[in-house]
Amino acid sequence: MSEDEPIGVMTTDECWDMLRANEFGRLAFHLAGEVHLTPINYAVDHDTLLFRTAEGSKLLGVEMNPDVAFEIDEFDEHHARSVVLRGVARHLGEDEEHRAENVPLRPWVPTLKYDVVEIRPTEISGRQFELSRPWLHIIPGR
């Protein structure tokens, strides 16, 4: 990626590497015709993502409409990367919940979260940016 092309496209493998290296993202889902957005902890299980949730709007939303989107990002002073996927969410039955035991699905907050939801991606895209934020480099007094 040259300086003339600040936006670069990540390969699908690079997207999965970044998904495996993270555990915190944001889930967008439908709820009664509205779009909702919430931070979640997740883990990669083979070619899917898993997250845990209690009974509530996330679970209700994806059971009523399984169309979801999910995003992770990371940035420092000079670079940013973002992976976005769209996919199909599915509330796992008791016979599949054990899949969450085999992956590093570690809630950051120790509240009770019983249900396990799988997101099976249908599209994944990742972009990386060279950041141009000159205001970070302004040195007062110079």
Place this chain on the structure above:
Amino acid sequence: MSEDEPIGVMTTDECWDMLRANEFGRLAFHLAGEVHLTPINYAVDHDTLLFRTAEGSKLLGVEMNPDVAFEIDEFDEHHARSVVLRGVARHLGEDEEHRAENVPLRPWVPTLKYDVVEIRPTEISGRQFELSRPWLHIIPGR
């Protein structure tokens, strides 16, 4: 917020303070019945958010269905905070585009982005968490 109550609710004023202190978030929007999610740069203008975009799916999406959600978050080793809002997006006409000149709406990537979109929040909520991530404190060899 005690250790027994890891989830705390932020006041609306605290949510706006955090919105004003940041410039990078994620926008969820409808597009042809699907939910889409994308990182954006934004700025607060009075009681609204503004962002710039080129002609494309974001602009098409919010013109077809103005129902959107937006999220920012920040975390360190011990704490996390997240503000989520739902609102109504509106593509500003030429007579209102000047509003983007009066706020620190600074694109991180210098691509051409002509159109200005306003998000007028209808609901704002913020949560803060004490993080319990014992795996960060595991000291090898002890």
